[in-house]
Amino acid sequence: MTRRSLNGADWSAMVLAGSDHLARHAEQVNELNVFPVPDGDTGTNMSMTMKAGAEELRRKPQSEIGRAAEVLSKGLLMGARGNSGVILSQLFRGFAQAVAGQRELTVPLFAAGLQQGVDTAYKSVVKPVEGTILTVAREAARHGVALARRTADIGEWMQQVRDKAAETLARTPDMLPVLKQVGVVDSGGQGLVYLYEGFAAYLRSGASAPESGREGGAHVSGAGGRSADFRAASGALAPGSSAAVRQSAQSKIDTESIRFPYDMEFFIRKTASASSRFSEAAFRKELEKDGDSIILIDDGDIVKVHVHSRRPGDVLNAALAYGELTNLHILNMRDQHRDLLRPADERPRAETEPERPGAWGEALGVEAASGVPAVEDPFGADRLPPGQAPHPNAYEIAAFGIVAVSAGEGNGKLLRSLGVDVVINGGQSMNPSTEDLLEAIRSLSVEHVFVLPNNANVLMAAEQAAGLSDRPVTVIPTRSVPQGLAAMFAFREEDSASLNKERMLRAIDRVATGQITRAVRDTRMDGVDIRSGQYIGIKDKSIVAADDDLGEACRKLLADLIAAGDEVVTILTGEGAEESVTEELLAWLEDRYPEAEIERHEGGQPLYPYWFMIESD
Amino acid sequence: MNAAIVTDSTADIPRDVRERLGIDMIPLKVHFGEQSYLDNVDLQPAQFYEKLKASSELPKTSQPSPADFYEVFSRHVQAGRPVISIHLSSAFSGTYQSALLAKSMLEGEGDVTVIDSKSASYGFGMLAVEAAEMARRGASVRDIVDRIERMRKETKLYFLVDTLEYLHKGGRIGKASALFGTLLNIKPILTIDDEGVITPLDKARGQKRAFARIAEMLEAEFGANPLQLTAVVTPGDTAMADELIGMLQQRFDIRRFFRSEIGPVIGTHAGPGTVGLFVRSASLDGQETGA
Numbered sequence: 012m013t014r015r016s017l018n019g020a021d022w023s024a025m026v027l028a029g030s031d032h033l034a035r036h037a038e039q040v041n042e043l044n045v046f047p048v049p050d051g052d053t054g055t056n057m058s059m060t061m062k063a064g065a066e067e068l069r070r071k072p073q074s075e076i077g078r079a080a081e082v083l084s085k086g087l088l089m090g091a092r093g094n095s096g097v098i099l100s101q102l103f104r105g106f107a108q109a110v111a112g113q114r115e116l117t118v119p120l121f122a123a124g125l126q127q128g129v130d131t132a133y134k135s136v137v138k139p140v141e142g143t144i145l146t147v148a149r150e151a152a153r154h155g156v157a158l159a160r161r162t163a164d165i166g167e168w169m170q171q172v173r174d175k176a177a178e179t180l181a182r183t184p185d186m187l188p189v190l191k192q193v194g195v196v197d198s199g200g201q202g203l204v205y206l207y208e209g210f211a212a213y214l215r216s217g218a219s220a221p222e223s224g225r226e227g228g229a230h231v232s233g234a235g236g237r238s239a240d241f242r243a244a245s246g247a248l249a250p251g252s253s254a255a256v257r258q259s260a261q262s263k264i265d266t267e268s269i270r271f272p273y274d275m276e277f278f279i280r281k282t283a284s285a286s287s288r289f290s291e292a293a294f295r296k297e298l299e300k301d302g303d304s305i306i307l308i309d310d311g312d313i314v315k316v317h318v319h320s321r322r323p324g325d326v327l328n329a330a331l332a333y334g335e336l337t338n339l340h341i342l343n344m345r346d347q348h349r350d351l352l353r354p355a356d357e358r359p360r361a362e363t364e365p366e367r368p369g370a371w372g373e374a375l376g377v378e379a380a381s382g383v384p385a386v387e388d389p390f391g392a393d394r395l396p397p398g399q400a401p402h403p404n405a406y407e408i409a410a411f412g413i414v415a416v417s418a419g420e421g422n423g424k425l426l427r428s429l430g431v432d433v434v435i436n437g438g439q440s441m442n443p444s445t446e447d448l449l450e451a452i453r454s455l456s457v458e459h460v461f462v463l464p465n466n467a468n469v470l471m472a473a474e475q476a477a478g479l480s481d482r483p484v485t486v487i488p489t490r491s492v493p494q495g496l497a498a499m500f501a502f503r504e505e506d507s508a509s510l511n512k513e514r515m516l517r518a519i520d521r522v523a524t525g526q527i528t529r530a531v532r533d534t535r536m537d538g539v540d541i542r543s544g545q546y547i548g549i550k551d552k553s554i555v556a557a558d559d560d561l562g563e564a565c566r567k568l569l570a571d572l573i574a575a576g577d578e579v580v581t582i583l584t585g586e587g588a589e590e591s592v593t594e595e596l597l598a599w600l601e602d603r604y605p606e607a608e609i610e611r612h613e614g615g616q617p618l619y620p621y622w623f624m625i626e627s628d
Numbered sequence: 629m630n631a632a633i634v635t636d637s638t639a640d641i642p643r644d645v646r647e648r649l650g651i652d653m654i655p656l657k658v659h660f661g662e663q664s665y666l667d668n669v670d671l672q673p674a675q676f677y678e679k680l681k682a683s684s685e686l687p688k689t690s691q692p693s694p695a696d697f698y699e700v701f702s703r704h705v706q707a708g709r710p711v712i713s714i715h716l717s718s719a720f721s722g723t724y725q726s727a728l729l730a731k732s733m734l735e736g737e738g739d740v741t742v743i744d745s746k747s748a749s750y751g752f753g754m755l756a757v758e759a760a761e762m763a764r765r766g767a768s769v770r771d772i773v774d775r776i777e778r779m780r781k782e783t784k785l786y787f788l789v790d791t792l793e794y795l796h797k798g799g800r801i802g803k804a805s806a807l808f809g810t811l812l813n814i815k816p817i818l819t820i821d822d823e824g825v826i827t828p829l830d831k832a833r834g835q836k837r838a839f840a841r842i843a844e845m846l847e848a849e850f851g852a853n854p855l856q857l858t859a860v861v862t863p864g865d866t867a868m869a870d871e872l873i874g875m876l877q878q879r880f881d882i883r884r885f886f887r888s889e890i891g892p893v894i895g896t897h898a899g900p901g902t903v904g905l906f907v908r909s910a911s912l913d914g915q916e917t918g919a
Binding site: 424425428429430500579608610612 | 806809810811812813814831833834835836837840
C-alpha cells in the first residue's frame with residue numbers, strides 16, 4: 012500500500028496502532044532495567060503515557076493533521092508518567108508545533124516534525140544523556156530528514172526510520188557504560204522502537220503491526236541485527252540522571268513568568284589558546300548563574316551553545332573569552348509566547364483555569380475551624396485571657412502547600428506528620444502521571460506549592476506538572492522517601508520560598524539513602540556479583556551488598572552507609588521485613604555504633620523490605 | 629519607703645532566696661482529681677513529678693483569685709509601701725489578669741505596679757530577685773521597673789521539652805504547633821517571644837544535634853563574651869539536662885551559674901524532661917541575678 016500523504020484521521024489511526032503495539036510489548040520493555048530490582052517500569056510508563064494520548068485522539072477526532080497532533084500532544088502532556096513518558100510527550104509536542112496549521116502530512120513534513128520533536132525533547136532535559144531514548148529519537152529523525160527527499164511513500168519512509176531507530180538502539184550499550192556492564196539496551200529507546208514499528212506496520216499494511224514473537228529476550232525486533240547480543244535494556248534515564256523538564260505547555264504559562272526570556276543559540280569557534288583551557292563544566296556553571304535549559308555540545312574546535320538567559324550580553328561576553336561567535340540566534344520568548352496567546356481558540360483549556368473557590372474565603376473558613384485547638388478546658392479556672400488567640404497565626408492564609416509522592420502507608424503518615432499536605436501513593440512500581448501531580452497541586456489553596464517526587468523517575472513528571480500549574484511550584488529533586496523526609500525536617504513555614512528551597516536542597520545532600528530489595532536476575536554491577544533472588548543493598552545509586560541472608564545484606568549496607576558513627580539512623584520497614592531481623596539489626600546498630608541515634612518506623616513500602624535513612628551533620 | 633516585691637509561684641524562686649529577700653509569693657493551684665495543692669507551697673517539685681508519673685490523667689492548674697492578690701497588696705498599701713508585682717506571661721495564664729483586678733480594687737489607695745513578664749519560670753523569677761535586691765538598696769519604683777524591663781530584653785531563653793504533648797494538651801504550644809504530631813524524633817528548640825508566646829527557634833534531629841544547635845545559637849548571639857547562665861530543670865531524670873549544661877560550661881566562659889527546679893504548674897504544661905536556659909552577657913553589670 013502506497014501513501015504519499017496522511018490526513019488527521021489516517022495519522023490518528025497510525026498513532027493508535029503504534030500505541031497498541033507498544034502496549035503489547037510493555038512487559039518486555041519493563042524487563043530492560045539496568046538495576047536487577049523488581050521495579051522496572053519504563054514500558055508501563057511509556058505505554059500508559061501513549062494510551063493517554065491515544066484516548067484523547069479517540070475522544071476528539073480531527074480531520075486535519077495539525078489539529079490531530081495538537082490533541083495528541085495535550086493528551087500526552089497530561090498523561091506523562093516516568094521520565095521516558097515525559098520525553099515521549101516532548102517529542103510529540105515538538106511534532107505538533109512543526110505541523111501546526113497543516114491539513115495533510117507528507118514525508119518532508121513528517122520528517123520536520125520528528126526533528127522538531129527531538130529539538131524540543133533535548134531542550135526539555137537539563138542534562139541529556141546519550142545512549143537513551145533521546146539518542147534513538149535523534150538518529151532516527153536525522154535519518155528521516157536525510158531520506159525525505161528521496162522517499163515519497165510514507166510507509167516505506169517510516170519503516171526506514173524505524174530501522175534506523177533499532178540500529179541506534181543496538182548501539183546504546185556502547186554509549187552508556189552502565190548498559191554495557193549489565194548487557195542490555197536502553198529501555199526507553201526500546202519503547203520508541205516499538206512505537207515506530209507499530210506506525211510503520213500500520214502505514215504499510217493499513218493494519219496494526221502483527222504480533223511479533225519474543226526474540227529470545229533481545230527486543231530490538233526485526234532489522235538491527237546486533238541486538239541479540241544484548242539481553243536488552245535500562246531505565247531510559249536510570250536512577251541518577253537529573254533530567255528535568257523546564258518548559259512545557261507554553262500556552263498555559265503567564266508570559267511574565269518566563270524567567271529567562273532570551274532563547275539563545277550560537278557556536279563558539281574556539282581559538283587555539285582557548286581550546287585547551289575551555290572547560291565545559293566551568294562554562295556551564297557560568298551560564299547556570301542566570302539561565303536554564305542549557306545545552307552544550309563540545310565538538311573539539313566548535314562548541315554549540317543553547318541557553319535561556321535573562322542577560323544575553325553576559326552570555327555572549329562569557330563565550331567570547333573562548334573564541335569567535337558564529338550563527339547567532341537570539342529570540343525573546345516572551346514575544347513568542349504573546350504571539351502564541353493571541354488567537355482566541357489557542358487560549359488555555361478550561362480545565363487549566365483556576366478552580367480555586369475564593370482562596371481567602373476558603374482559607375479563612377478552614378483555618379477558623381481548626382486554628383483554635385479543641386482543648387476541653389483541662390485547666391479549670393486558669394483560662395487564657397479573653398481575646399487572646401492561642402495561635403497568633405491562626406487567621407493568616409497558608410503560604411505553602413506540600414505535595415509528596417510516597418510508597419507505603421507508614422511512609423505517607425511520616426511525611427504528613429512533618430507537614431506534607433497531599434501524599435500521592437506511587438513512586439515505586441506505579442509512577443504518578445503529570446496530571447495526577449497537577450491535580451494534587453491544584454487541590455491546595457496556598458500561595459506556593461513544593462513538590463517532593465521522592466523518586467528519580469517521577470522527577471520529570473513533577474517538573475512538567477510544575478510548568479503547567481497556574482501558581483508558583485518548586486520541585487525539590489528528592490530521589491527517595493528518606494530524602495523527602497530530610498527535606499521536610501528542613502522546611503520552615505515562616506521562611507520564604509527561596510530560603511526554604513535552599514534549606515531543603517542542603518538537607519537532601521546531608522542524607523544518605525540505603526535500600527534493600529531482591530535481585531530479579533543474575534548480574535555483576537559496581538563490582539558486586541549478584542544472583543537472582545539474593546538480597547541486594549543499594550546505597551544512593553550503587554549496589555554495595557548482595558547476600559542470601561536478609562540481615563547480613565542489611566548489615567553490609569549499613570556498614571557502608573554509616574561513616575562517622577554518630578549519625579541519626581532511621582529504619583523504615585517495608586513489605587518483606589522480618590521482625591526478628593529488625594530486632595537483631597537494632598541490637599547490632601546499638602552495639603556497633605553507640606554514638607548513633609537510632610529510630611525505627613513502619614514504612615510499608617512494597618518491594619523493599621528496608622529503607623535506611625542516614626543523617627549526618 | 630522601700631518597694632515591696634510580689635510575684636507568683638511560677639517564678640520558681642527557691643524558697644530560701646525568696647525568704648532572704650522578703651519576696652511575697654502568691655501560689656497558683658494544681659489539681660490532681662479532687663485533690664488540690666498550692667504550687668511550690670504544699671506541693672514541692674520533686675513530689676509533684678512523682679505524683680505525675682503515678683497519675684493516669686494530667687493534673688489541672690488554676691490561677692490565684694484576685695482576692696489572693698488583694699490581701700497582699702492592701703497589706704503593703706496600708707503600710708505605705710509601693711508594690712511591684714511581677715508575673716507569668718499573660719499568654720499562658722490569667723494570673724496577671726487577677727493581679728490587675730486586685731490593683732483596680734485598690735485604685736487611688738496606693739502605688740501598685742503590675743508587670744506582665746512575658747516570660748515563665750526563673751526567666752521572670754530572676755527579675756523579681758533583681759527587683760527585690762534593688763528595693764532593699766532603696767531604689768525607686770521607676771528605676772526598678774526600668775532595670776528589670778532592660779534585663780528581660782537582655783536575657784535570651786532557650787528551652788527543650790522532651791515532648792510537645794504537654795504544651796499541646798494545655799493549649800500553650802503557641803507557634804510550635806506546626807511541629808506537633810511529628811512521628812519522627814525532632815527536637816524543637818523553643819523560646820518565648822516578645823508577646824510572651826512560645827515560638828520555635830529551630831528544630832534538630834535528635835538530642836545531640838539539638839545541643840549542638842543551641843551552642844551555635846549562643847555563639848552567634850554572644851560570641852566569646854563571658855556569660856551568666858541560669859538553668860531550670862525538672863527534677864527526676866536530669867541526665868539530659870546535666871549533659872547539656874556540662875557541654876555549655878565546657879564550651880563557654882560562664883562566670884555566673886545558677887540552677888533551679890521547674891515547679892509543679894510550669895511542669896504540668898511543659899512536662900517532665902524539660903530544661904530551660906536563661907543566658908545573659910556577664911559584662912552587662914556586676915549584679916547577680918540569683919542566690
